[in-house]
Amino acid sequence: MRSPDARPLAPRDIVSSGLCIGCGACVAGATSSGATMAWDRYGQLKPTGPDAWYARRSTTFARLCPFSPDARDEDRIAGELYPDARVVDARIGRFEQAYVGAVAEADFRAAGSSGGMVTWVAAELLRRGLVDGVAHVAPATDPDSEGRFFGYRISRSDADVRAGAKSRYYPIELSQVLDEIRAVPGRYAVVGIPCFIKSVNLLRAEDPVLQDRIAYTLGLYCGHMKSARFVESFAWQLDVPRDEVKAVEYRMKNADRPANWYTAHLTLKDGRQVWQDWWHLVDGDWGAGYFQNSACNFCDDVVAETADISFGDAWVEPYSSDGRGTNVVVVRSAELQAIVEEALVAGRLELKAVDADFIVGTQAAGFRQRREGLAWRLAHRRRGIQPRKRVAAATTGLPRRRKLIYWMRARISAWSHRIFFLAREIERPSLYIGWGRATLALYQGLTYSRGRIGAAIDRIERTFASGPER
Template identity: 25%
Template sequence: MHNVTSKDIGYVVDNRLCLSCGACAAACSKKAITLHETLGGYLYPKVDYLNCVHCGLCLKVCPGVQYNDRVHDAYLCVPHSESILEAYVGRSLDEEIYENAQSGGVVTGILKDMLQRNAVDAVLCAVMTHAIPPRGEAILIGNPHKLLQAQKSKYVPVPLLKNLREQLKVQNKIAVVGLPCHMQGLELLKSALPEIEDKIVLRIGLVCDRILTAKSIDWLTKQATEKPVSHIIYRDKTRSGYPGDPSVETNNGEIIMLKAADRMAIKDFFTPVRCRLCLDKLNVKADIVCGDPHGVEGVDRINGETLVLVRNERGKHVIEDVAGVGKIDLRSVSVATAVNGQCIDQRVRDWKAYLQAWKGLEMPLPEGVERQQVNGKKILKVFENDLKQGLTLDTYDKASVIYKAAAGWLRKKRLKIVVLDIFKIIRNVFVKIVCILIITIENKGA
């Protein structure tokens, strides 16, 4: 086991605080850090101590082991809507992009326009590989026509930043599309790669409720087929309409559809533990943030649209430029409504509860969390159980045992839902009977 004085990323892995962002690998000038998938589907860094010079940079740039006060102030100290300049809902006007999009295709529409007019030289983003098994992967795209392959959410660990040191050497203007952990890692990387300040010209953040470990891909594909699967789309609106059901593609090209309920039902089983300790759903460090427009009225719920949150002047100028040339169609919505639709207040409550539960499990808290407001009510057992489940994923001895455990876990969850539904029906019937009795008694009294 490592301890914090050993000053390397091994401490983060040992204590399950890793976010799989890849910042540690980017910081290492000796290329002593590589990322490896665990049996449970976590993607964790590994240090080659033959090349390591013990500089401590990998730990210094890790967003998993520390909290950014400014990020959390945006959620805890003021109404979160105050950190957002403007909010929009809309879609790309490029029909190819829109039809292939998970929602409205706005992110791809912005990036395609910027590449075409040389506002950026390349886009750093994630794709889902066509491989057996499929996995999320970071890619640098310079051709606007190749952006289509990066559309749709991946929902699994992607070490987006791992090759950034080399990428900055050959590119002058890069746009980055990533999750909150990627954006926080990018901010911390400035200490090791100061050229980030000038070369990363746009940060497009994605709204993130949490990801699943990569093993969720294998479990989902096995629900569809026993054939080898080479690709998965988590939300395929081209086949089942918005918001889309999962589709898997076998190595011979056969497409098999699953239900979105299957993905959502197993989400808690495969959620990485560090995701439970993250508050930054709305990507504070991005210039522009995009996601689904939950809670916003007048949205196209058939074909899909994108929620766009503008966080700073740079993001505002980009939106004005792209909308001004007719590449995207946006309409203003209330910032408060947009934020409320993302259930941020509930996120804050859950975050505090998970931190307390994590501490109760005698796991080390990220640095800086003691300064946050995490003391409160007694922790419900459910939060502790969620964390224990995430910690258990790497304790199984083989993949088949994980799949069996997932199936058993899912059966119990569905049984609980059935029992709760029956209880609700009985309760509603009882309430109606009581109301009828009250009305009858009152009528007799009259």
């Protein structure tokens, strides 16, 4: 179902307003007009093309872009897809059942970043003949000169799906696989982060071919999208040339270490391997928002509310300390719920039913950022198109410290791109590394009361404890 009358928008409007996530939906099917997805100077994928396409305003584009204020929101999309859902929750959407656990079958759990559930469901759909291909992100076999280490591809076998397991904190886009789905008849499943799945659903409502061929959507919980410069920062801090990096792993699994102890791992062209735990990196605190896409500041979907089934990490004890990895799963499709229940009875999955509160608790930081933090950000006027979200703008009642945290995250997100760009241009990695170290110390002082900075902030907080906002 289409949105009501929308005001005409162009790709340029969304990009210039900082609301382009780089999904590539607007480019899919438009290559004949010269449109393509290309790197910007900050290592993010953005649409580009002749002005006749890039600057042309249309209501169709306004309905299709996931961050357009005139596109259908997640509540409306999910209401149309899952009208008979057993549970409706304002935080995680409509669903049949939620679980925590992992795959018991074969080596799915060991091969993935978490509990192996994403790969298992994708492979199971292929094994049952319910789909002919799975569109998912996998490592590039030969990274190009621009450093595109990952990209979407369509896998048509169990082995190929398994080869794409693990987390990829890297810019990717959908245009080529969507064009392949249009060109090659069959049934497909698409795996993606929340805004990408929303984009796919918006496209399906407009395109009968995609509606017919995309049979399932598998969503991934998301904190934010990183730029390609994150990999270059790894290389700088591990003291290796960027052009010598052949492959990247963001999370090396070790059953003897807690699951939330991330390790950055680079494989070089000469076969050497170098790595470092994230907490030793100047930009290794995920919540600080280094290299974050600006559109992520205006996302209100943590758990992929428009996907048939969605998956995240169980970031609560005792699961976060289990180095084998554990998933939280939200099932929205009744058909997929039946498949999961059958596998549970057969002992192929080890899952325990949980409620919405448990799911929200495992993603508590993400929900604060996209509810409380989003409300604060929406209250500040910004240039260009104004986002329209399900969260109402608000600043009252928010403690000064929380305001400072949200303000600093936004500044880190924006300035990490600029400082890295300058350091890259003048070939001075130390400029970015020094800036990153200083901003991280200040951010962690605000957030965790660490070190002298945190102690000073605590004293300031106590001084203003009797202020009107307390």
